[in-house]
Amino acid sequence: MYLTRLIYVSTLSAECDQQALDEILQISRVNNQKNHLTGLLSHNNRYFLQCIEGARAKVNEAYNRILSDPRHSRVVILQYQEITEREFGDWSMGEIPQCYLTALLNLQFSGSSEFLPYDLTGESAYRMLRQLKQKLPSE
Numbered sequence: 001m002y003l004t005r006l007i008y009v010s011t012l013s014a015e016c017d018q019q020a021l022d023e024i025l026q027i028s029r030v031n032n033q034k035n036h037l038t039g040l041l042s043h044n045n046r047y048f049l050q051c052i053e054g055a056r057a058k059v060n061e062a063y064n065r066i067l068s069d070p071r072h073s074r075v076v077i078l079q080y081q082e083i084t085e086r087e088f089g090d091w092s093m094g095e096i097p098q099c100y101l102t103a104l105l106n107l108q109f110s111g112s113s114e115f116l117p118y119d120l121t122g123e124s125a126y127r128m129l130r131q132l133k134q135k136l137p138s139e
């Protein structure tokens, strides 16, 4: 089955507090390990930016579950493509701490010093996540 990478952005719902985030990461890691999915989830208190990679059918199944999750809304795909190898294979779902989303990083990949992931191109989002992973310990 073809390896695929999906990157999307979404907006946290009002109910999505720290406990909800912890629950999302917990269920994601369990499901993703089972389905051989890998990736990263970055967020601040307004937006999510997530990358999921793995077998195309499994990526699509996970995305369809994620789409209907009431803990976020306004889900927009930034990138969906076949890949030859995984970039985030060390994480079933690595969490990028908000403090990593610095003004310098945002300026490097977008026109703003704020984290505004809806304004990123798919390629910028991918490169930003690639840069962020360098600071992240493996799971």
Ligand code: FAD
Pocket (backbone or CB within 6 Å): 010, 023, 024, 027, 028, 029, 031, 032, 041, 048, 050, 052, 062, 065, 066, 067, 068, 069, 070, 071, 072, 093
């Ligand atoms: P069930 O646990 O059977 O739940 C049924 C429905 O209720 C689903 O629509 C579910 O989204 C919703 N739901 C479940 N718990 C809560 C809750 N505490 N509050 C409100 N609604 C709830 N899942 C993955 O497997 N892999 C991922 O990488 C992944 N990433 C995610 C990223 C984000 C930003 C979000 C918001 C969710 C993510 N999830 C991920 C979780 C995913 O949306 C599903 O909740 C999860 O996969 C379980 O799906 P299920 O059909 O078994 O739902």
